[in-house]
Structures are given as C-alpha cells and as structure tokens.
C-alpha cells in the first residue's frame with residue numbers, strides 16, 4: 001500500500017481510453033462502477049473534446065454483485081454495439097471489475113458480434129496509464145493488422161515511399177500539432193504518411209498498417225511495442241530518433257532518409273527554425289548556465305535535457321521520469337549530464353528534489369508546474385500529464401523545426417518573468433514597481449489574485465490578509481465595520497476585490513459612513529449581477 | 530453494507546402526488562461518493578480523508594478536484610497494490626503503516642476518515658475494524674472513523690451522507706433534561722451558515738448547531754430534545770442515525786430561493802415557537818433583497834426550458850426554485866435517488882405533470898434530451914462540452930455543490946448560474 005496525493009498517471013484503462021478516444025469507429029465497453037465515468041471529463045474538459053469518449057461503462061452496483069454482473073456486461077456490450085455500430089469493440093475491466101473476475105474478454109467472444117471484440121487484460125494493481133495505452137494499441141494492431149502473407153504483392157517501385165506515424169493519442173501532450181509538423185516534414189522528404197495511429201485512425205485503417213514501408217514512432221511509451229511487432233511481422237523498420245529540438249530533428253531527417261532511401265539534403269537545407277539564431281543572439285547570453293530541472297515521461301525528459309544543454313546553453317541539474325518502463329533511457333541520459341536520475345511517481349519526492357536543487361527553471365508536467373509555483377521557480381511544461389492550458393488554440397508542436405521555435409519561446413518566457421521579478425525586487429518601493437504589480441507581459445492586472453490562487457490553501461489565510469486588512473478611514477470614505485470586514489473575507493478571493501469596490505461605491509452613493517454586514521448585502525442586491 | 534433504501538410510505542397525507550416517474554437502469558455518468566471529499570475536507574478543517582482504494586480512485590479525486598491549489602490537501606489515497614490483494618492480514622498491516630506515516634507528517638490532523646472504495650469493499654477489507662484498531666493506537670490525538678464513498682454503494686453527494694452518518698455516533702449526547710436545540714445537517718458554505726445563524730439569533734433561537742462542524746472538537750451534541758433540519762436533500766443515512774439518538778426531523782423544503790429559504794426557516798421557527806410577526810420581521814429584509822436580486826435575472830430565465838440530468842440529488846429543489854421563482858419550464862428532472870419523505874414538501878410544490886426520472890440509462894436519457902432540445906441542460910462535466918457542441922446550452926452541475934447557493938442572499942447567485950450560459954450564448958457572435 002502506497003500513500004499518494006497526486007498521481008502522474010491514471011490507471012491502465014485510462015490509457016486504453018486515450019487510444020479509443022483518439023480513434024474513430026471504435027468503441028470500448030468497460031466493466032466498471034459508476035464513479036469510473038469521471039474519466040470522460042479528462043477528454044471533454046481538459047482536452048475540450050466535442051464528443052463523449054466512445055466508452056460505455058457497465059456501472060454495476062453493490063446489489064448486482066451477488067447476482068449476475070457477467071450478464072450485465074453481456075447485455076451492455078450488445079446494446080453498445082447496436083447503438084454505436086463500431087468497426088471493432090475493445091472490452092475490458094477497470095480495477096474493481098478485475099477483482100470480481102467476470103472475464104469480459106472471454107464473454108465478449110460468446111456474444112456473436114459481427115465485428116471483432118478485442119479483449120484487454122490491463123492489470124490495474126501493478127500497471128498504469130501509459131502501459132495501458134501501449135498494450136491497448138498493441139492488441140489492436142495484433143488483432144486487426146493481419147499477417148504478412150495476406151498482403152498484396154508489393155508495388156513499391158511505382159510510388160513515393162510511405163510510412164505510418166505511430167503513437168499519438170487523445171489527451172497527449174501536443175500530439176495534435178506534432179502530427180501536422182512531422183507529416184509536413186516527411187512530405188518535404190518526398191515521403192507519404194500512410195496511416196497515423198491511434199489518433200485519427202479507424203480499425204479499418206489499423207488493418208492497413210502493413211502496407212507502409214516503415215514506421216515512424218513518435219511516442220515510444222505508446223507505440224514501441226506495436227512497432228516491434230510490426231517490424232517482426234511485416235519487416236517494417238521503425239525510427240528511433242525523437243525529433244524534438246533542432247539537432248534531433250536533423251538526425252531524424254537523416255534516419256528517415258536512410259530508411260526510405262531518399263535525399264535528406266533539401267529538407268535539411270530548408271530547415272526553418274529560428275531557434276539557432278535566437279539562441280546565438282546576444283540578448284540570450286543571460287540564458288547561459290541556467291540551472292534546469294527536468295521531469296516528465298522518459299521520451300520528453302530525455303529530449304528536453306539534450307535541447308536544454310545543446311541548444312539553450314543551460315545546465316541540467318536534475319533529470320527524472322515517472323515512467324518506470326522507460327527508466328533505462330533516463331538513466332543513460334543522466335550519465336551524460338552527470339546527475340543522479342530520479343525515477344519515481346511520488347510527487348512529494350520530486351518536490352523535495354526541486355526544493356533541494358533550487359533550479360532556476362523547471363521543465364516538467366503540470367505537477368511540476370504546481371511545485372514550481374509553490375517554490376517560486378519558473379516552469380514550462382514539456383510532458384503529460386497536462387492540463388487545459390496545455391491544449392492551446394494556436395499551433396504549438398513540440399517536434400520538428402516548428403516545434404523547436406515553440407520550445408524557444410515557451411522555455412525562455414518563465415525566465416524573463418524571473419528577470420522582471422528581480423527588477424521588481426530592486427524597485428520594490430517604487431509606486432509602479434510594487435510587489436503586487438503584474439509582470440508586464442502577463443498584461444494589466446489579475447496576477448496578484450492568481451498568485452493567491454496558486455498559494456497552498458493551507459496558508460491562504462496569510463496569503464490573503466493583505467487585501468483584507470482594515471482600510472484606514474479617509475475623509476468622506478465609508479469605513480468597514482469589523483463584522484463586515486470579516487464577512488468580506490469569507491467571499492471567495494476571486495470576487496472579493498469586486499465586492500469590496502462595489503460595496504464602497506454603494507455606501508458612498510448612499511452617504512453611509514460605516515459599512516455594516518447589511519450594507520454589504522444591500523450592495524450585492526443593488527448591483528445584481 | 531447497505532444500499533440506501535427508499536422508505537415505502539410517503540410523507541404527509543395531502544402531499545402524496547403521483548408523478549410520472551421514469552425509472553431506469555443502465556450506463557451512468559455520475560461521480561461516486563468519494564468526490565464529496567473535495568468539499569468535506571474544506572469544511573472540516575482538521576480532518577484528513579484517506580481513501581483506501583485503487584489508482585482509479587486517486588485519479589478520480591485528482592481529476593474532480595481539478596485545480597490543485599492545495600499544497601498538501603487533507604485527502605489522499607492508500608493505493609491497494611498487487612501484494613495487498615494476496616493477503617488481507619498484510620493489507621491491514623500496510624494500512625497501519627501508511628496511517629502512522631501520514632499522521633507523523635500531519636500533526637495538525639485530529640480526525641482521520643478511512644474512506645472505503647469499490648476495491649476495498651470487493652476484497653472485504655474491514656475498514657470498520659481497522660478504524661477502531663487505529664483509533665486505539667492514535668487516541669486521544671486522532672480519532673479514526675470510517676465510511677464508504679464507493680461507487681458501488683454511493684453516488685456523488687451520498688458520500689457526504691455516509692460521512693455524516695459515521696460522525697453521528699461520535700457526537701456528544703444530551704438527555705431529556707437538556708433544553709431544545711436546533712441542529713442544521715448538511716454542509717453549507719461558512720458564509721451561508723453564518724447568515725442562518727444570524728437570522729435564527731434575531732428570531733431568538735440562539736442554540737443553533739451545525740453538522741458537520743468546522744472542527745472535529747466542536748461536534749454538536751445531540752439528544753431527544755434535538756430538532757434537526759436538513760440543509761441538503763441527500764442525507765438519508767445521516768438522518769436515520771440522528772433519529773437513532775432520539776433527534777426529531779423538522780420537515781421542510783430546502784433553503785434554495787426565497788420560498789425554499791423561508792419555508793426552511795419557518796419550519797425551525799415554528800418548532801421553536803417563534804412569534805409569526807417576529808419571523809416576518811426578521812425575514813423581510815432578506816426576502817426583499819432576494820426578490821430584488823432575482824428580478825433582474827428571472828427575466829432571462831422566464832419561459833426557458835430546462836432538462837436536469839441526475840447528479841447531486843439537488844435536482845428537485847432546484848427545479849422547484851427555477852420553475853416557481855424564475856419561471857422556467859421543466860422538461861425532465863433527473864435524480865439519482867428520490868427520497869420521497871425528505872422531499873415531500875418539494876414534491877408538493879412541483880407542477881403535477883413534471884416528468885421526473887430516477888436512476889439513469891445515459892444513452893436513452895441523452896436521446897430524450899436531444900429530442901426535447903431544451904434551452905438549458907444541467908449535467909456533469911463529461912457531458913457538457915459534447916452537448917454544447919451539439920448546440921445545447923449547459924450548466925455544469927458540480928458547480929452547484931461548490932458554490933454557496935442557499936439562503937436569501939445567494940438566491941440571485943443561484944439563478945445567475947443558470948442565466949449566465951444563456952446570456953453567453955446570446956452574446957457570442959463566432
């Protein structure tokens with residue numbers, strides 16, 4: 001038993017959901033109690049998807065347990081098939097259903113459905129989300145992609161080389177934009193993308209994976225197992241270089257050109273990244289040797305460490321991952337930077353290390369964003385798990401030359417903020433540079449309150465006293481009674497400023513000298529909404 | 530373990546209304562009772578909620594909490610791992626170890642709830658015994674209690690019900706000899722609690738107690754002279770436990786909107802013999818303010834059709850408020866459970882032809898909703914954006930349990946929660 005507060009990864013069936021939700025014409029029947037439906041909101045709220053994930057939960061209850069939960073499963077699966085008419089079904093258990101051992105996989109084979117029902121065995125008590133996504137994708141590919149013999153004879157000579165793009169899923173960090181960036185890059189090499197999967201593909205597309213010449217693995221955490229199977233089955237080589245950063249993108253071009261036997265020259269020459277020049281520009285001098293702590297999934301963490309060192313001139317002071325499955329890659333990389341790798345999924349351990357190392361910049365997940373806010377360190381997000389703001393409206397890939405531009409902007413931004421804060425410190429007493437002033441690039445106002453929001457709730461009472469302190473009486477200004485002042489403090493901080501201003505305005509208009517609790521509420525009623 | 534049972538007899542004689550109730554089973558889209566920890570831990574300020582569950586439970590808490598503004602929140606999960614499944618004896622030892630470590634880290638904690646989950650219940654990990662064992666170890670410093678928040682037993686707000694029911698045996702006892710006291714049951718925002726306390730005081734009711742209390746050492750005393758009044762409609766088990774101690778329920782509507790708040794206050798006032806003239810005098814300013822506040826907003830809502838998916842059990846009081854005070858038309862009012870007795874006053878105020886639904890078959894309910902194409906849909910976070918994308922206007926139900934909505938001075942806020950999405954849709958030109 002392990003005590004956990006925040007987790008980097010959800011259970012493995014959430015990984016399966018990421019695969020299913022990224023795809024089309026696929027449906028997932030999950031044997032699970034009602035509360036597990038919370039997972040829908042990850043997709044509809046965090047990723048802002050405009051459709052429900054294609055998942056039907058059996059939602060068994062305690063009173064079903066003595067009876068026939070297996071029957072409930074069969075019934076639900078048939079109903080889901082009839083309603084959604086998918087090309088294939090995924091079936092499996094969540095953590096609770098795993099314990100009641102109804103064997104959805106076995107049951108699904110007896111339903112007589114006209115489409116494949118692919119059983120998933122995802123051990124919830126030992127595995128996690130990324131593993132679940134990887135296993136699900138692998139099972140889909142194995143069940144649907146068929147075998148080499150069934151393929152038509154090759155017509156490769158008469159067409160451009162083509163590859164599959166493997167790994168992007170729903171809820172992935174910038175997967176949407178990486179696909180676009182890498183597809184363009186491959187096109188500039190004269191290579192077609194045959195199928196992108198899981199994201200955007202249908203089960204029928206999965207069945208066509210074997211028709212490509214090779215595979216590009218964008219996210220090994222999700223696609224490596226499937227790529228290995230495809231390599232064995234269809235003799236499709238797959239790429240190892242992850243094109244994050246200018247250097248790695250160049251290597252990726254070389255690697256792909258080698259596999260596809262095309263000329264990398266034009267693509268390399270056309271490399272449109274501003275990062276190299278921006279990084280050499282004299283104003284970037286201050287970036288030199290900035291101490292950076294890096295944590296994320298292994299692929300993004302390792303890539304970030306290289307970019308930070310070679311392309312920003314930072315110093316990596318810590319490197320780690322929450323994915324034990326890929327710990328080896330991170331250990332290898334850590335040797336390059338002479339740091340002790342941190343392999344853990346305990347967020348408190350990560351926090352302790354950040355506090356101890358005192359980096360100037362943290363490159364991490366949304367968890368590290370919170371750690372950094374608390375410790376007052378700048379942070380940029382480089383890896384899942386992510387939150388709603390990590391799905392920006394603009395095009396913001398991480399991969400390829402376009403991705404390198406994005407890295408430059410997003411990693412430098414928090415450091416500039418640091419610089420401004422330093423100036424604020426120097427001019428603390430200046431009327432424009434007081435401690436509550438917002439960094440100018442964050443625009444006008446609001447930052448003070450956001451800082452309060454970010455402050456640990458346990459210390460909030462202190463954090464908010466500044467704006468709750470009794471106001472000195474000025475001529476003609478109404479005075480807050482102690483009770484009303486106390487009442488005001490109970491109003492959520494994010495509307496408190498407005499409540500205070502409105503009440504004072506109201507009291508003044510009414511010619512009141514003292515603001516009582518009643519004044520507060522009268523003002524509230526007066527201003528309505 | 531018991532599934533909350535519906536009382537077979539319905540409330541007062543005149544209040545029996547035969548509604549057309551759709552009763553459904555099937556796929557749901559609701560949270561489990563664990564979710565209520567998110568507001569309970571803010572309310573009981575020296576308590577820690579330790580879920581004994583799986584990674585799914587931990588992930589649910591994290592996702593539902595959404596904003597991780599809490600440095601180290603007073604909740605967490607003891608993750609059941611593979612080896613805990615192998616031997617329950619070891620699982621108990623492991624639990625003891627986790628609790629010891631936790632309490633060492635958090636010396637500020639005075640009350641620890643072990644919260645049962647589906648996995649802990651399916652493997653029959655006896656948290657009641659664990660709680661009494663751990664209580665012995667950690668008293669007097671920390672009291673250890675347990676309740677279930679599992680999805681196989683509880684839906685969303687029912688987690689508060691089972692939590693409060695677990696608190697009841699811990700309440701100090703009073704006897705026949707003690708004077709009558711008023712106990713408000715169900716968590717309310719502090720600001721709302723204070724408003725009610727003031728109103729009661731003005732009526733001359735000074736001994737008003739609240740369950741849950743803000744601190745575990747301020748638990749309200751209960752005895753045969755306790756009159757309790759529910760502030761939330763989902764407190765079936767807690768009510769039963771209180772009655773076990775001799776307390777009597779004051780039946781009342783729920784304090785949403787002017788009517789609900791007045792009816793709720795009046796139930797208490799009547800029980801304590803408050804002079805009607807005084808009652809009117811005390812409530813008049815609040816009523817007047819609420820009406821003024823509502824008058825702006827009701828315009829926006831009037832005649833609009835609303836569909837409520839089942840979620841918090843607040844749906845029926847909400848529907849009553851929206852219909853009677855904001856002029857909305859009720860298309861369908863869903864609720865996870867319909868507790869006829871506690872909701873008798875509410876049901877009596879609903880139009881007789883209201884379409885109620887209890888339980889859920891998500892897909893069928895979505896079909897009905899699409900067909901009716903209401904102006905506003907109240908639903909969970911998983912459904913909101915997809916329905917918006919289909920052209921419907923939605924209000925997330927979870928906001929209703931996090932926002933202060935009870936009482937006179939929140940009546941306009943409550944209406945505004947529903948008006949805002951409509952106004953926004955009308956405003957956008959993209």
Ligand code: SF4
Nearest residue numbers: 035561586646647680
């Ligand atoms: S439904 Fe059960 S397994 Fe799922 S999160 Fe709730 S308690 Fe945990």
Ligand code: SF4
Nearest residue numbers: 366387388595596597
């Ligand atoms: S503060 Fe940011 S990262 Fe944290 S929960 Fe909110 S949106 Fe997500």
